Structures are given as structure tokens and as C-alpha cells.
Amino acid sequence: MSRMGELWRKTVFLVRRRQMERELAEEMRDHLERKAAKNSMAGMSDVEAGYAARRQLGNLALQQERSRANWGFTALESLAQDVRYGLRGLRKSPGFTGVAILTLTLGIGASTAIFGIVNAVVLRPLPYKDANRLMYVWTISPYFPQYHMGQSKPNIDDIQKQNRSFKTLAIYQSVKLTLTGSDEPVPVSAAAVSADFLNVFAIQPEVGRGFVPGDDEGKNHNVVLLSHRLWQSRFGGNPHIVGQTLILNDKPYSVAGVLPATFSFPDKTEAWVPLIISENDRLHRRNWKFYAIGRLADGAAVRTAQAEMDKIAGQLSREFPQENDNIQLLVMPVRDGLVNQAAKSQLWILVGAVSFLLLIGCANVSNLILSRGVQRRREIALRAALGASGGRILRQLLVESLLLALLGGLGGLLLAGAGIMAFRSLAPGNFARLDEVHLEPAVAFMALLVSTLAGLLSGLAPALHTAHSDVNMALKDHAASFTPRRLWLRTFLVSSEVALALVLLTGSALMVQSFSRLMKVDTGFRTDHLLTARVAPLASRYPSSGARHLFVAHLLEALRGEPQFHGAAISEYPLLNGDPSLIGLEPGYLGANVKGITLEAQMVSPGFFETLGIPVLSGRSFNDRDTEGSPPVIMINNAMARRFFPGQDPVGKVVKLMTPKDHYLIVGVAGDVRDVHLREAAWLEVYFPLLQVPYSSLRVMVRSAAEPLALSKLLQQCVWSIDKGQPLTDLSSMDASIAELVAEPRFRTWLLSAFAVAGLALTLIGIYGVISYSVNQRTHEMGIRIALGAQHADVLRLVLQQGIRLALLGAAIGVAGSLGLMRLLTSQLYEIKPGDPLTLTGAALLMLVVALSASYIPARRATRVDPIEALRHE
Amino acid sequence: MVRSASKSELLPGTLEMLILQTLTRGAMHGYGIAQHIQEISDDVLQVEEGSLYPALQRLLVKGWVKSEWGTSANNRRARYYTLTSAGKKQLDVEAGNFERMVHAIARVMQTT
Numbered sequence: 001m002s003r004m005g006e007l008w009r010k011t012v013f014l015v016r017r018r019q020m021e022r023e024l025a026e027e028m029r030d031h032l033e034r035k036a037a038k039n040s041m042a043g044m045s046d047v048e049a050g051y052a053a054r055r056q057l058g059n060l061a062l063q064q065e066r067s068r069a070n071w072g073f074t075a076l077e078s079l080a081q082d083v084r085y086g087l088r089g090l091r092k093s094p095g096f097t098g099v100a101i102l103t104l105t106l107g108i109g110a111s112t113a114i115f116g117i118v119n120a121v122v123l124r125p126l127p128y129k130d131a132n133r134l135m136y137v138w139t140i141s142p143y144f145p146q147y148h149m150g151q152s153k154p155n156i157d158d159i160q161k162q163n164r165s166f167k168t169l170a171i172y173q174s175v176k177l178t179l180t181g182s183d184e185p186v187p188v189s190a191a192a193v194s195a196d197f198l199n200v201f202a203i204q205p206e207v208g209r210g211f212v213p214g215d216d217e218g219k220n221h222n223v224v225l226l227s228h229r230l231w232q233s234r235f236g237g238n239p240h241i242v243g244q245t246l247i248l249n250d251k252p253y254s255v256a257g258v259l260p261a262t263f264s265f266p267d268k269t270e271a272w273v274p275l276i277i278s279e280n281d282r283l284h285r286r287n288w289k290f291y292a293i294g295r296l297a298d299g300a301a302v303r304t305a306q307a308e309m310d311k312i313a314g315q316l317s318r319e320f321p322q323e324n325d326n327i328q329l330l331v332m333p334v335r336d337g338l339v340n341q342a343a344k345s346q347l348w349i350l351v352g353a354v355s356f357l358l359l360i361g362c363a364n365v366s367n368l369i370l371s372r373g374v375q376r377r378r379e380i381a382l383r384a385a386l387g388a389s390g391g392r393i394l395r396q397l398l399v400e401s402l403l404l405a406l407l408g409g410l411g412g413l414l415l416a417g418a419g420i421m422a423f424r425s426l427a428p429g430n431f432a433r434l435d436e437v438h439l440e441p442a443v444a445f446m447a448l449l450v451s452t453l454a455g456l457l458s459g460l461a462p463a464l465h466t467a468h469s470d471v472n473m474a475l476k477d478h479a480a481s482f483t484p485r486r487l488w489l490r491t492f493l494v495s496s497e498v499a500l501a502l503v504l505l506t507g508s509a510l511m512v513q514s515f516s517r518l519m520k521v522d523t524g525f526r527t528d529h530l531l532t533a534r535v536a537p538l539a540s541r542y543p544s545s546g547a548r549h550l551f552v553a554h555l556l557e558a559l560r561g562e563p564q565f566h567g568a569a570i571s572e573y574p575l576l577n578g579d580p581s582l583i584g585l586e587p588g589y590l591g592a593n594v595k596g597i598t599l600e601a602q603m604v605s606p607g608f609f610e611t612l613g614i615p616v617l618s619g620r621s622f623n624d625r626d627t628e629g630s631p632p633v634i635m636i637n638n639a640m641a642r643r644f645f646p647g648q649d650p651v652g653k654v655v656k657l658m659t660p661k662d663h664y665l666i667v668g669v670a671g672d673v674r675d676v677h678l679r680e681a682a683w684l685e686v687y688f689p690l691l692q693v694p695y696s697s698l699r700v701m702v703r704s705a706a707e708p709l710a711l712s713k714l715l716q717q718c719v720w721s722i723d724k725g726q727p728l729t730d731l732s733s734m735d736a737s738i739a740e741l742v743a744e745p746r747f748r749t750w751l752l753s754a755f756a757v758a759g760l761a762l763t764l765i766g767i768y769g770v771i772s773y774s775v776n777q778r779t780h781e782m783g784i785r786i787a788l789g790a791q792h793a794d795v796l797r798l799v800l801q802q803g804i805r806l807a808l809l810g811a812a813i814g815v816a817g818s819l820g821l822m823r824l825l826t827s828q829l830y831e832i833k834p835g836d837p838l839t840l841t842g843a844a845l846l847m848l849v850v851a852l853s854a855s856y857i858p859a860r861r862a863t864r865v866d867p868i869e870a871l872r873h874e
Numbered sequence: 875m876v877r878s879a880s881k882s883e884l885l886p887g888t889l890e891m892l893i894l895q896t897l898t899r900g901a902m903h904g905y906g907i908a909q910h911i912q913e914i915s916d917d918v919l920q921v922e923e924g925s926l927y928p929a930l931q932r933l934l935v936k937g938w939v940k941s942e943w944g945t946s947a948n949n950r951r952a953r954y955y956t957l958t959s960a961g962k963k964q965l966d967v968e969a970g971n972f973e974r975m976v977h978a979i980a981r982v983m984q985t986t
Contacts, residue, residue: 002937002960009935023943027953028927031905035923058924066928070935 014072024067028060062387078392079399086400090407096372097404100365104408104458106758107361108450109415114354115450116420116443118347120436126335127262127436129202130295134334135302137169137292137309142326143598144582148337149288153281155316155324156292162312165305167297170197171290173275174266176536176697177248178727179234185727188230188248189268192275200295201265207231208242208257215256216274223274224253228261230270248273250540264435266291267338285323293334306331339433345827346748352821353507353755356500358454360759363493363500364766365458369401370490371773373466380466394467401459402452409451416447427747465489490770491806494763498810498847499817501756501763505843506818507825508756510836511749514829518742523576524673524682526613530734531708532574533715535726536697549628549691551722552698556605558718559702564711567611567703572603572695575612575675575734576741580683583657599640599657600676600683605690609670611703617641619651619668626689634664635687638672643684657686678741679830701734708733745828760850767854771803775858782862783870792863799862803855804848811844818843889929891972894957894965897939903952904930930955938964 013020032053039049054060090097125131137159138148151159151171160169172193179186198210205225215223224246226235235241244255253273281287296305309329316324373380380393417439427434535555542548552570559568573581583601608614609621617638626633634655641650650666657664672682690698700719704711709731716728775782782795822834832839896902896910908923933939938961946952957965 005937006935009937013935023953024927024931026951027904028924030903030950030952031908031923034905056923058922060924063924063927066925067931070928070931 010070010072013070017068017071020071021064021068024064028057028064032057032060059387065387082396082399083403085396086403089400090403093372096368100368100404101408101411103361103364103368103762104405104451104454105411105415106762107358108405108409108412108447108454109419110755110758111354111358111450112412112416112443112447113419113423114347114350115446116416116439117423117437118351119442119446120438121339121433122344122347124436126338128265131335132333133296134200135166135294135296135305136330136332136334136337137294138330138332139288140328140330141288141598142328147580148330148332149582150290151292152285152287152323153277153290154283154285155288156290158316159292159309159312159329162315163305163308165297165300165308166294168196168199169292169294170194170200171275171292172197172266173290174269175273176534176729177271177273178536178538178729179246179248180250180725181247185725186234187727187729188270190248190271190273191266191269192273194275197272197293198259200293201263202295203259203263205257206260207239208255210257210259211272211274216276222251222253223256224248225256225272226258227264227270227272228258229264231258250538285320302331302333342827345824349507349825349828350748350751352824353504353752356504357755357759357762358450359457360497360500360762360766362454362458363497364762364769365404365454366462366493367490367766367769369404369459369462370465371769373397373462377466390467394463397463397466398456398459401463402455405451405455405458406448408454409447412451413444413447416443427744461489461493487770487774490773491809494766494770494806495810495813497763497766498807498851499814501759502811502814502843502847503817503821504752504756504759505846506814506822506840508749508752509839509843510822510825510829510832510834511752513836513839514832515742515745515749517832518678518745518830521674521678523675523678523738524614524671525575525675526703527734527738529704529706529708530612530701531704531711531715532699532701532730532732532734532737533712533728534574534697534730535700535719535728537723537726541723541725545628545694548695552605552690552695553624554722555698555700555719556607558721559700559715560607562702562714562718564704564714565702566705567607569608569611569701570605570690571608571699571701572690572697574699574730574737575673576678576738577676580676583686600685601688602675602685603688603690603693603695608687611701612673614673615671617669617671618649619666621668621670622687622689622691624691627691630692632664632692633667633689635668635670636666637670637682637685637687639682640684640686641669655686678738700728709736748828760846763847764850764854767803767806767851768858770806771799771855772858772861774802775799775862778862779865779870782865783867786865787867787871795863795865796859799859800852800855803851803859807848807851811847814847815840815844887968888972889925890933891965891968893926893929893933893955894938894961894968897955897957897961898965901942901954901956903946903954905952907955933961936964937961 035053035056036046036049039052040046044052057063126134128134136148137151139151139155140147141149150173153171156169156171163169170193172191175190175192177188177190179188193211195211195213195216198205204210206228208225210225211223226241231237231241235244238244241255242257245252246255247253248271259272275290281289296302309331313324313327313329317326383393384390420437420439420443424434424437537548537551542551556568556570559565562568580600581602582598604622606622606624606626609616618641619635621635622633634657636650636655644650645653650669653666654663655666670687673685674680674682675685676683700715702708702711702715712728712731715731719726719728785795785798818840819835824834826834892911893907896907899910902910904923904926908926930939930941933955934941938958939955940958941953941955943951944954
């Protein structure tokens, strides 16, 4: 209750402030007079009495202020006062304010943008219910341990029967469907999913129904679920969409429902159909083609699920040693699967780099504030003499720094917004969770946080330094009171800048070199002037294998007949897709100690090797006579030849593979091709003639003389000449596809280099600032030196040496830091070591050059000091 | 840097207690309070008289005294402070604490 009364009184006094001040002044004056009167009566002269009275009353101004402190809410008021005062001060020095705010905008903007991206991609949970309980279940083969493979139908059935850790398990496959019916056939990214798929995600459709048991057995009534986006874009959000029939891949599908806008799993899927499993897939335990995903049972943890899967894996391996030889089952949270470890470490590297940039910016601003503090030392000393406590002055200085930082933060927020938008358009399309990155309140909050931190960081040291300067010396305005000894703080700041900038520089130099080496990699085939496209003859139109092979033969003929195509080839799988197709090698056939090995398989038409420029090292390549009726033949690549037939010629040997036909004759050996990842050496690969084996879709590749995409229409016409209803999708040039592959590392390298350049520029400014300041302070000293006979060269050397010394100290720390930190980059670097001495030396040398150039102008200024002027101004 | 130590030898916080005690004798203005403390304590307690005023303002805000403008003996306008009932209670509390503290110090000093 008394608190209420107190608050009330405080408010009243605040409102009646002027009156209260008047009354208090009157009171104190009255007291003074009485005291003086008393002193006079005690025998002092009037003048003395007055002085004595003043002394006895003490510091009236201070007491008045203390009294005033009881009216109103002091803390807030004095804070408001600090803010007003600070803003006024900033307005009065536009140069300082401008540079400081710009530097802070750059640092805060870049940091906030990156933090925003990291938050959306790495930290935020997926938009599904209890998303952290969604798990992938991968198969890992001991022969390709770095690849996560899916499940085969027999395996997943057993897993489902034997496990207790998962509440629901489902499998799915990505499929590409063609929607026909309107003017042009439209490609649709779709997923074929098992019945429980939607239950795994606990998703309810927003229109219609989901999948029900029996949907995956429907032979006549196929159903499809549409994505919200497809429903809006293609069907105008038609509320009566349920029940409508669509023609997908020449088959009728009835729309059963529409899924909500937030759901799009797997990435970018527009439609979901029931997964119908072929006989082949039902039988073969080694066809690990279906991705498995599940929701953990209530109370089960990842660890227990993994332990259970390990047990099941062991069992499967023992029961089916041929197909499941030593497999492992890996339980992986879906979040980690979408944003894999590599992507995460790349983002954290960017976070580290941008933090360095922010720190460099703060160091520069810190130095600026220090300089300004020196200019204001008289003002601050005056305030101290008038009775301000050290804490009060410190607080005011900190408030000013925070003001600067918040203003910089405003600019930074705008910059971050622009940065995030730029990121969305420039980042490669396959960047994980790209859609979820946008400007949002969390970003603004982050900007605020970063600004506050930056402000405190920049302002604290200078504030402490300035607030404790010697009052007497300051009031006397003695230039020599700031001896070089006082430079330690600035030296520390600038040296740290140099160190940080050097680390950034080294990192970006390593990345740039790594990237350029990656680009120069020899893929083993000619990638230039190659037009590629995908053609998927539908099973409904070409039901028999004979018909399908006829299609290929006719297409090849049409392509060869076109004079503008200098070579034509067809294969089943695209090159450099990152997604190898694998088959198994019968264990024991090629030697006693050869266990079951998984090979990469590719199906190619005649002309493949010639068109792509892949050398045939021995034997022959496929020709038109390798068809269904003739003996099964294969070609192997050089890696396989070296591995299984060292020192011999494999041509003529017979190999047994785990496919329907047992034995294959090797007719030729082809040169190695890097066709999975640019970074990886060629896999063990075997080629089948396209005309001898079944296929599901085709990649057409033609070589052109000029720009490949110019011939797209021509290619389309060739295909239409065989079949008018056959759409061509994924038209691209090979070079463009490769560029897309490397778009992500290229983007990151560019970003890192931008940070390094910005850091270097800021450091240059920082060094210039400190040397310039030092030269100003040493004007007196320079004057003496010149008067005593120092030449221009001597003075120049003196100043430049100071600059170099600064840089050397920072560079030494920077090099040490680089050696330590660059190890973190190892996974990102291609064919260059993190401790590469050439790069480190180059970066350090560059830093010294920067220091020299930054010191040059102040050095010139020092040589032009007029000794007489300098000596005159004490 | 100017140190903010007041000149009086008072233990911190006792100034307000002394003011409250002084006002039990009746309404008084600031000068009068200062005089009284000095006289009664035989000049031992030298209060920096200016520091009286912030203390009085604080007591006002806390509601332990109230003030009124009136005329003094020699026809001058002066501000008179009186103790409130809440102030009386506060005085009892503070006096009690002070006594306890003094006794504790005395006990420690007695052990030789």
C-alpha cells in the first residue's frame, strides 16, 4: 500500500516539477541567508560570512540534483536524457556518425542475413507435427558406405513385422508423371507412396480424403492426391476437384483429395499416387529402391530404434547372406536427411566468416568511438568536475554506442532483408529448405540482438578508457598528455582486425582454389555442345519390350538422320546426376576372395561412347547388332578391368551378374568416366546395350556444332516424328547441368570471398585510422625530428614501420589462427590442403601490402610537418 | 573524479532517522532541523547541511513527513515539515535497528 502511495507521490512531484524546483531553491536560499546571518553575528565580515555559509552547506547544485532525483522515475528519466544528449552529439558530428553507422550496417546486415538463413534451414523444426520423431530408415551396403540406399520390399516387410520402435512405417518413390489432356503435356513431380504415408506425417487433407487401404491394389480406380500449389495453379482451386479424372502417364486417375499447402514431402512434390510394386521388386531382396520413412512410437527414442534396427539388420544379414550381406540399417532423423551434415557445416562456416566480419566492423567502430572520446575529453572532464560519477559517465557513453548500433541495426535490417531476397533468387534451386527462408519477425529480432551486442562490444572498451581519463590533464588540454603509451587499446583492436581479416582471406583463398580445381576436373567425356533431354515412353503405349526397343531404334535412326546433330546417343540414366544406379556382382565368380560387390550400371545405345568422346580402350563398343535376340554382352570400364583383370585383357571373358540373365560376355573396355559426382573418381561401372535390356525412361544426348539449346526444337521434332504424343522434358545442355551442379559451391565461394574483401577493406580503413591518429599525436615529435635533420625518407620509414609492426603482430596471430581453424574447412576443399603454405604466405603478404598502403598517406602527411608550427603549438 | 562522500561523520542512513526524531518535537523548517542536530549533539555531529534537503525530499516521497509553507518567527516565508503517523512508525523501526546495532558493536568492543 505504501508502495502505491510512493508511486503516486512520485508522479505528482514529477508533474509539479517546476513548482517543486522553485520551492526548493527558495528553501535553500533562505537557509543560506540564515546561516550567513548567524556567521555575521558570530563576528565574521559579511563577505566571509557568506563564503562560510556556502561552505557549510556544501555543493548546492549537487544537493538540488539529489533532491530532484526523488521526483519522478530517475532511472528512466536520466536514460531518456542520455539518449537525447547522445542523439544531439551524433547529429553534430555527421562524418563520424556516417562512417560508424555504415560500418555497423554492413556488419549487422550481413550477420543477420546469414543467421536468418541458418535459423530457417538448420535450427527451425520441420513444419510437421512432432517433426523430430520422423525418421528415415536407410540401408547401408559395406561396399558403398557413404551412400544411403532405400529398402527393398521384402526387407521392409520384415522390418515392419519385427520392429516395435516405429508407430508407422511407409515407403515411397519419386516418380515423374506426365499430365496430358490439355494442350501440351505437362510434367508433374510426383511421389508413389504406400498406404500409411500420410499417417506417418499425421497430415489431414484439406479437401477430400487421403489414401485408404486398398488404394494400392486398385487396378481400375487409380487415385491421386494433389498438392495445394498444383490445385491452385493448374485447376484454379476448383472446389469440385474431388472425383475429377486426370490422365497421368496415359492412365486415368481420380482425384481423391488435396493436401494442405504446408505439406510437400518429398521436396517439391506436386502429386501423390499409390505405390504399386512390380513382381520383380517383390521378389528381389536386393532392389533397395524404396525410401523408407517412419514415425517413432511414443516413448521410443532414436537410440532404442537404432539398436533395434541393428538387431534386425544382423538377422536379415544372417538369413539372406547373398542379398543382405553385412548390411546396416541406419535410423536418421528426417531433418538431418533433408539438411545433411555437409550442408550444415557449410552454413556454419558462413556463420563463422560473417561473425569475423562483424567483429572487424566492431573493432573499427570502437576505434572511431575512441578517437571521438579523445576529442570530447574536456567535456567529459567538465561533467566529472561538476559531480557526475564515473558510472554515470560510463552509462552515457555506452548509451551513445548503443544508439549508434541500433541505428546501424536499422540499416542492417534493411540490408539483411535485401540479402535474404537475393539469397532466395541466387541460391541454387536444390538448396535444402530454400522455400522456408524468408524475412520474418525472427530475423528482425536477431537484428536487434546483434545490434545490441555490436553496440556493447564496440562501445565498452572506449567508454571505460574515456571515462577514467585524468580530469586535471584533460582540462589543461595538454597535447603531450597522450603519449604513445596510450595507443595500446587501439593497437590491440587493429591487430585483432588484421588477424581476423587474415583468417577470412586465407579461408576464401582456399575455397577459391578448391573450386577452380573442381571445375578443371576431367570428367572423362566431352561435356561441351551436348544437348540432353529426357524421354519417357509410357508402358501403356509400348507394352512389350519389343515395342520399347523398336522405339529406341527408330529414335536413334531419326537422330542420326538429322545433319545438324554431330552424333547421337541414348542412355537410361543421366550422367553426373549424383544418383548412381546399382546392381550386384555374383560373389566368387571373378576370384575366390571376391565377395558380393555392387557396381554402377548404365544402359547405352550404339554411338554412346563415340558421341560422348569416351575412349574405347580395348575391344569394341556396342553396335546395332547387339539386340534382344543376340547373345548378352556388356562393356566394363577401365577401373573394373584393373580391379578384376589386372594385367590381362578382359575382352572375351564371361561375367556373372545378379540380374535375370546370368552370364555376360565382355566385348569392350571403356575409359573411366566421372558420372556420379565431380569430386569422386570413377566407380566400378558396367555398360549394357540399351537394345538388350528393359528400361523405364531414356536420356537423349546429341552433339551440336553451335549452342546446344538452339537445337531444342529440332530434337523435339525428331522425337515427334516417331511418336507425336511424346513429351520431351529436362531439356538442357550438359555444361549447363554441370554448372547447376556446382552452383552451390560456386555461390558459397563467392559469398566467402565477398566477406573476405569486405573484411580487408575495413581493416585497411582501420589501419589508416590508427596510423593517422598516431601521426597527429606525434606532430610535436615529428617537428623536433625534422628540425634536428631528419629527411623525408626517414620520417616515411618511421611511420611505415609503425604500420608494418601493427600488421605483423596481427598477421602472426592470424596465421596461427588460420592453421587452427582452416582444418574445419577440410571437408569443403577439393585437392588442396587446409594448411597450404603458399596460400598462407600469399595472404600474409597481401595483408602487409595493405598495411603499407594504409600507412602511406599518413606517412606523407608526417613528412610535410612544418617544424616551426609543430614546435610552437605545445 | 570528485568523490561523492559527504562531509558528515554520520553512518549512512542515520540522517533520516535523526530528522524524523527531531520532528517529534514539532514542526520545523530545514535550517531549524540542522541547528537542532548540531546543538543537541554538542557539535559532534557535523551535518553537511545541504544534504538535508535530498533527505527531506525522500522522506516526503515516502510519506513519512509532510510539508507546508508558513511564516517563521521573523516574518520570513519558510517551509515547515511535520511527522506523519507513518513516519512515527518508521522512526520506531529505525530507532530499534539502530539500538540493536549499537549494542552489538558495544558487545564486540567489550571483549578484550
